[in-house]
Amino acid sequence: MTTPLLTAEAVSKDFLFARTIAERFTGRPARTVHALNGVSLEVRRGETLGIVGESGCGKSTLARCLVRLHECDAGRVTFEGADIAMLSGADRRAFNRRVQMIFQDPYSSLNPRMTVRQILAEALSVHGMVPRDRVDDRIAELLTLVRLPQDAATKYPHEFSGGQRQRIGIARALSVEPEVLVADELVSALDVSVQAQVVNLLLELQERLELTLVFVAHDLRLVRHISHRVAVMYLGQVVEVAPTEELFERPRHPYTQALLKAAPSLDPSTRTRKVAAKGELPSPSNLPSGCLFHTRCPHVFDRCRSDAPGLTSRGPGHVAACHLANPGIEGPA
Amino acid sequence: MSSETVLSVRGLTASFGQGDRKLTAVNGVSFDVRKGEVLGLVGESGSGKSVTLRALTRLLPEGAEVTGQVMWRGRDLVSLPPAALRQVRGGQISMIFQEPMTALNPVLPVRVQIEENLRAHTGLDAAGRKARSRELLDLVGIPDAARRLNEYPHQFSGGMRQRVMIAIALASDPDLLLADEPTTALDVTIQDQILNLILDLRDELGMSVVFVTHDLGVVAQICDRMAVMYAGRIAEEGPVADVLAQPHHAYTLGLLGSVPHAGGERRPLHSIEGTPPGLAAIPPGCAFNPRCGFATSECRQTLPQLVPSGPARQAACHHRDRVADETTVPIPRAAGSGGGR
Numbered sequence: 001m002t003t004p005l006l007t008a009e010a011v012s013k014d015f016l017f018a019r020t021i022a023e024r025f026t027g028r029p030a031r032t033v034h035a036l037n038g039v040s041l042e043v044r045r046g047e048t049l050g051i052v053g054e055s056g057c058g059k060s061t062l063a064r065c066l067v068r069l070h071e072c073d074a075g076r077v078t079f080e081g082a083d084i085a086m087l088s089g090a091d092r093r094a095f096n097r098r099v100q101m102i103f104q105d106p107y108s109s110l111n112p113r114m115t116v117r118q119i120l121a122e123a124l125s126v127h128g129m130v131p132r133d134r135v136d137d138r139i140a141e142l143l144t145l146v147r148l149p150q151d152a153a154t155k156y157p158h159e160f161s162g163g164q165r166q167r168i169g170i171a172r173a174l175s176v177e178p179e180v181l182v183a184d185e186l187v188s189a190l191d192v193s194v195q196a197q198v199v200n201l202l203l204e205l206q207e208r209l210e211l212t213l214v215f216v217a218h219d220l221r222l223v224r225h226i227s228h229r230v231a232v233m234y235l236g237q238v239v240e241v242a243p244t245e246e247l248f249e250r251p252r253h254p255y256t257q258a259l260l261k262a263a264p265s266l267d268p269s270t271r272t273r274k275v276a277a278k279g280e281l282p283s284p285s286n287l288p289s290g291c292l293f294h295t296r297c298p299h300v301f302d303r304c305r306s307d308a309p310g311l312t313s314r315g316p317g318h319v320a321a322c323h324l325a326n327p328g329i330e331g332p333a
Numbered sequence: 334m335s336s337e338t339v340l341s342v343r344g345l346t347a348s349f350g351q352g353d354r355k356l357t358a359v360n361g362v363s364f365d366v367r368k369g370e371v372l373g374l375v376g377e378s379g380s381g382k383s384v385t386l387r388a389l390t391r392l393l394p395e396g397a398e399v400t401g402q403v404m405w406r407g408r409d410l411v412s413l414p415p416a417a418l419r420q421v422r423g424g425q426i427s428m429i430f431q432e433p434m435t436a437l438n439p440v441l442p443v444r445v446q447i448e449e450n451l452r453a454h455t456g457l458d459a460a461g462r463k464a465r466s467r468e469l470l471d472l473v474g475i476p477d478a479a480r481r482l483n484e485y486p487h488q489f490s491g492g493m494r495q496r497v498m499i500a501i502a503l504a505s506d507p508d509l510l511l512a513d514e515p516t517t518a519l520d521v522t523i524q525d526q527i528l529n530l531i532l533d534l535r536d537e538l539g540m541s542v543v544f545v546t547h548d549l550g551v552v553a554q555i556c557d558r559m560a561v562m563y564a565g566r567i568a569e570e571g572p573v574a575d576v577l578a579q580p581h582h583a584y585t586l587g588l589l590g591s592v593p594h595a596g597g598e599r600r601p602l603h604s605i606e607g608t609p610p611g612l613a614a615i616p617p618g619c620a621f622n623p624r625c626g627f628a629t630s631e632c633r634q635t636l637p638q639l640v641p642s643g644p645a646r647q648a649a650c651h652h653r654d655r656v657a658d659e660t661t662v663p664i665p666r667a668a669g670s671g672g673g674r
Contacts, residue, residue, distance in 0.1 A: 196604030264550030
C-alpha cells in the first residue's frame with residue numbers, strides 16, 4: 001500500500017508559442033507557457049491520489065506526463081523505479097498497457113465511426129490480451145463490468161448519453177487490465193445524478209480490481225469523496241499534499257485555504273460575504289518571482305517575493321510550500 | 334415574506350416545433366419573485382431551467398411558442414407587443430449569460446457595448462454615457478477602468494469578461510437580473526468573487542435576481558428561495574435552508590444524495606438510477622417515476638400538482654410525506670417502465 005508505484009521527480013514542461021515575425025526579426029525568444037514547474041509527486045500502489053487545482057494549474061499536463069503522452073522537458077517520471085522516458089520496445093508497450101488514461105470529454109475521445117465492439121476489440125488486439133475467439137466473450141464481460149447492456153456492443157458512440165460514453169471510456173481503459181488509471185476530469189461533463197453513478201462505479205471497480213487511481217479534477221467535493229491523498233496544484237507547482245481528511249480539515253497553504261473557502265458549501269448556514277482569494281491567476285507565460293501565489297496571498301511578506309518556498313513537512317504525510325509555518329485561515333489582522 | 338412580489342409567473346409554457354414534432358421544454362411553470370430576493374432555479378441539463386429564464390422575456394429562437402402569464406409591473410410580458418417588450422428587456426429586466434465570450438461582441442471595444450445599453454435605456458448624453466461606463470466598470474470591480482474601456486473582449490480574462498457583462502446588464506439600473514449559469518465556466522475562486530459581486534450589487538441596488546444553476550452549492554450559498562426543475566416542471570419550491578434540510582420531492586432528495594458530503598468519503602453515493610428523460614419521451618404521470626423508488630401506480634398515471642407542503646413551501650410529489658421522512662431514495666424495483674439504464 002505504501003510503495004510508490006508511479007513518481008514524478010521535479011517534472012517541468014513548457015509549451016512554446018509559434019515564433020512571431022517580430023520575434024524572429026528582433027531575435028527575442030518565442031513566448032513560452034510554463035505548464036509544469038518542477039512537480040514532484042508519488043502515487044502509491046492501491047491508493048487514489050486526487051490532483052486538484054483551477055484551470056491552467058497544469059493538472060492535465062501532469063496527467064499526460066504521467067502516462068507519457070507528453071515528454072517531460074526536465075525531471076523524470078518513473079514507474080516501478082524505471083524512468084518511463086527510457087522505456088522502449090516491449091517495455092514501453094507493457095507500460096502503456098499497465099498505465100491507462102481516461103479522458104475528460106466523452107464526446108471527442110471515442111471514434112464516432114467505430115462501434116463499441118470495434119473500440120474495445122482494438123484495445124484488446126493491440127495488446128494481444130485475449131485470443132481472437134475469446135474477444136467477444138471478453139467484450140461482454142467488460143460491458144457487464146461497467147454496467148452497460150449487452151446490445152451496446154453493436155452501437156456507435158453517438159447513440160449513448162454522456163454517462164454511458166464515460167462508461168465506454170472506462171471499459172476501454174480496463175480492457176487491457178491496467179494497474180494504474182489516470183482519470184482526467186472524468187465526470188466533469190456529466191450531470192450531477194449521472195456523476196454519482198460513475199463515481200460509484202469507479203469506487204467499486206477500484207476495490208474489485210485493486211487499481212491505483214490518479215483522479216484529476218477541479219471539483220473539491222468529488223476529490224474529497226474518492227481520494228486517499230490529495231495534491232493541490234497552482235501555476236504548475238504542487239503547493240500542498242496531504243491525506244484527504246488532513247488536507248480538508250487542516251489546510252496549511254494559503255492557496256489551499258482559499259480554494260476550500262471559495263468552493264460553495266451545501267450548508268446554507270456557512271455563508272460568508274468575504275471573498276476567498278482576491279485577484280486572478282497570473283499568466284503562466286510570465287510567472288511571478290518567488291512564491292508563485294504571492295500576488296494573491298493575504299499573508300504575503302518580503303521574503304515571498306524573492307524566495308520560492310519548497311515543500312516542507314507539516315505533519316505525517318503532509319507537506320506544503322509556504323514560508324509561514326501555519327498561516328491562519330482568516331488572514332492577518 | 335412580507336416584501337412585495339415584483340414578478341409573478343403563472344402557467345408559463347414554452348414549446349418548440351409543430352404538430353407531431355412539437356416538444357414542450359417548459360410546462361406550466363408558476364413562481365413569484367419578491368423584491369430584493371435571489372431565487373434559484375436548479376436542475377440538470379434539459380430540465381428546462383434556462384428556457385424558463387429566457388421565456389420570461391421571450392428571448393427564445395423563432396418558432397418557439399410561449400404561453401401563460403408573466404406579470405411585471407401590471408403588464409403581461411407574454412402578450413406585450415415587441416416594441417414595448419424591448420423597453421423592458423435590457424432595461425428594467427437585464428440578463429447575464431454563461432459564456433461571456435459568445436455573449437459579448439468580439440469586434441467592439443467594451444465601452445461601445447456598455448454605451449449601447451445606456452443609449453437605449455437612459456437619457457444620458459455622450460459625455461454622461463462615457464462617465465457612466467467608467468463608473469460601471471469600477472462598480473463591478475475592474476481595475477484601471479478608464480484604460481480597459483477601450484479594450485476588446487479577448488483582452489479580458491474569463492472572470493473579467495463576466496464582470497463586463499454584469500456592467501452592461503447594470504447599465505440600465507434594472508430591477509430584476511436574470512442570470513443564466515453566470516459562473517459555471519469560471520474557476521472556484523473567481524466564481525466566489527462573481528457571486529459576492531452579484532450579492533453586493535443586489536444589496537446596493539435593491540435588485541431581485543433569478544439565478545439559474547445546476548450547482549446546489551451555489552444555491553446554498555447565495556439564494557433565498559429555490560425551485561427545483563425536472564423535465565420542464567417545478568418539482569419543489571421553498572426557502573433554501575428548508576428545502577436542503579428536508580426535501581419534499583424524491584428528485585430533490587436524489588439530487589442531494591448524488592453530491593458528495595463530508596464524512597461519507599469513499600462510500601457509494603446515493604445516486605439516482607437512470608438518466609433524465611428526453612423531451613420527446615417524458616413518462617406519463619410524474620416524470621420522475623421510472624427513476625424513483627417511492628413510485629406507485631398513482632405516480633405512473635396521475636401528474637402530481639405543485640401544492641403547498643409546509644410553511645412557504647410547495648412540492649409536486651404524491652409521496653411527499655414519505656420522502657420527507659427518508660434520507661435516501663430507494664432504488665426502483667426493475668419494472669418494465671424502461672425509463673433509464
